[in-house]
Amino acid sequence: MRVRLLSGLAICLLLPGQAAAQQADPLRLVPAQAELLVKVENPRQLFNAVYQHDLVQELLRIDTIRELYDTTNARRFLQLLAYFEKKLGQSGLELLDQVAGGGIVLAAKFSDPGAALVVIQGKNEKMVSDFYQLGLEVVEQELGRQEAKQKIKKGTYRKIDGVRLGDKVFLAQMGGNIVFATDNKLLQEVIDIHLDAKKNASQGAAFQAARKTLPKEPLLWVWLDMEKVRQIPQVKTALETLSIEPQSLIIQGGLIDILKRTPFVGASLEQQGKDFLIAVRMPVGRQGMAPISAMVLPEDDRGSLPLLHPPGTLASVSYYLDLGKLWENRGKILNEKQAKALEDFDQNSGRFLAGSKLSMLLKQAGRHQRWVVAQEPTSSYKTKPATPIPSFAVIIPQRAPEFSTSMNTILRGAALLGGLQFSLKMVEEKRGEHTIVSYFFPEDKKVDNDPNGFRFNFSPCFAAVGDQFIASSTVELARDLVDLVAKEKGVASPATMRLHLFASGAAQALKGIEDQLLVQTILSQGLPPASARKQLDAFLAVVDRLGSLQFEVNYGKNDFRYDIRWKR
Secondary structure (H helix, E strand, C coil): HHHHHHHHHHHHHHHHCCCCCCCCCCCHHCCCCCEEEEEEEHHHHHHHHHHCCCCHHHCCHHHHHHCCCCCCHHHHHHHHHHHHHHHHCCCCCHHHHHHHHHHCEEEEEEECCCCEEEEEEEECCCHHHHHHHHHHHHHHHHHHHCCCCCEEEEECCCCCEECCCCEEEEEEEECCCEEECCCCHHHHHHHHHHCCCCCEEECCCCHHHHHHHCCCCCCCCEEEHHHHHHHCHHHHHHHHHHHHCCHHHHHHHHHHHHHHCCCCEEEEEEEEEEEEEEEEEEECCCCCCCCCCHHHHHCCCCCCCCCCCCCEEEEEEEEEEEEEEHCCHHHHHHHHHHHHHHHHHHHHHCCCCCCHHHHHHHHHHHCCCEECCCCCCCCCCCCCCCCCCCCCEEEEECCCHHHHHHHHHHHHHHHHHHHHHHCCCCEEEEEHHHEEEEEECCCCCCCCCCCCHHHHHCCCCEEEEEEEEEEECHHHHHHHHHHHHHHCCCCCCCCCEEEEEEEHHHHHHHHHHHHHHHHHHHHHHCCHHHHHHHHHHHHHHHHCCEEEEEEEEEEEECCCEEEEEEEE
């Protein structure tokens, strides 16, 4: 009950409004020991950027989507909003601008004793006071209506009135600010800062350095004090564990090293036209990095090869990873036990890799790997699997020409073993100057442990195109990739990792299970088939126009940049 009452009151503080004159920064009330700061600079601007976005509005016009938020809590919120609008004589848009138009700050301290704080800066002190008093009246009335034992307790500290609700909610109005705190001493400290102009979190050197790395006018920004957070036992243990776990080292070893050294993490959300950018910044980079850098960072600007975009692409990723350096520097990157285990496995790896040793393959493989996931429109099989999945492929460059020969031998050997159980049929086909070797499951043979035909999602195959080796789950995707790789002339990017996710490919994948989605819509919403079809078509049309989500990682000499961009 308490959570519901407070959430209703807090949500009212996040309604959009009109722009006005520059106000005092709510950061001035945050104590210096804060370890996390999150600030919404202009709540209305954030509201407009998200809620008023054309695609969001299209989604909200779909009956099926609209019913997801047409809940009891949502209706109660709208009733509460209407009550505030009537009593205060302002629309919801105007209320936010008057009550919270100066910005909203969330601050937290994770190390013991933990605490949290919300500071809301208004533009109209009288409206802030009226809103605050009306909110308290609403809470008191609701507690009385429900005959709750819990009551609002009032108190005064240095002539500033505050209230307490339960053990973890303390509120006070200070001029044009409303403050929520999880601890009474914290609220008193905020009052001291307000009255005495004591040092606050925004005056710290680490915070000021972080703020300079972020855009001047973001919709929202975040600052995290890693110097203090790393001292928290759970965080310290997690970072140390990830630093010695081989799989984590290979996948995200560079990022882990950065997090162990950076004094802070800064992040922001920015709107650029119809696009949105999340930018993460840290003030450490290549300089001073552990031996893992030899494996995850190139010596030049060739961080990642061009992304491959065959038709129906859902995801395309390109990254730098020199596994040969893992073998050469195993004694520095891995601990003694892990290095010994890798050496022992290498000694026996020939039995699993058709005579090739793991160390030899790691040194022969190139540094720039790429992966592609795509929804192919056609299939070589007449039989359709009950659960279709997208095709996927890996493209690995070869540092030595023997790599393709070794992989050819290994994959043919694996296919031979699979053929003994599934009667795989090998087919070699020419694609321009290149040969694709593929394997197919027979469609006239039943398999007891695959009654739904999941195997017909696969026609495993491989091909060599110049110095690039392609291994694909389906021959259809392999054909597209052979064509793309054979004619590509793109220049490598300095970014060490790039990943693009495509909504158009997701829409095609959803269309592949359109019948199942239609049945689910009919049953879950109780709609007639024609109405369900209309709703589903509208939803798929919006998904198809969502654009792409793009991720990019860059390691500078003394900085780390991680960008996430939603691009229409």
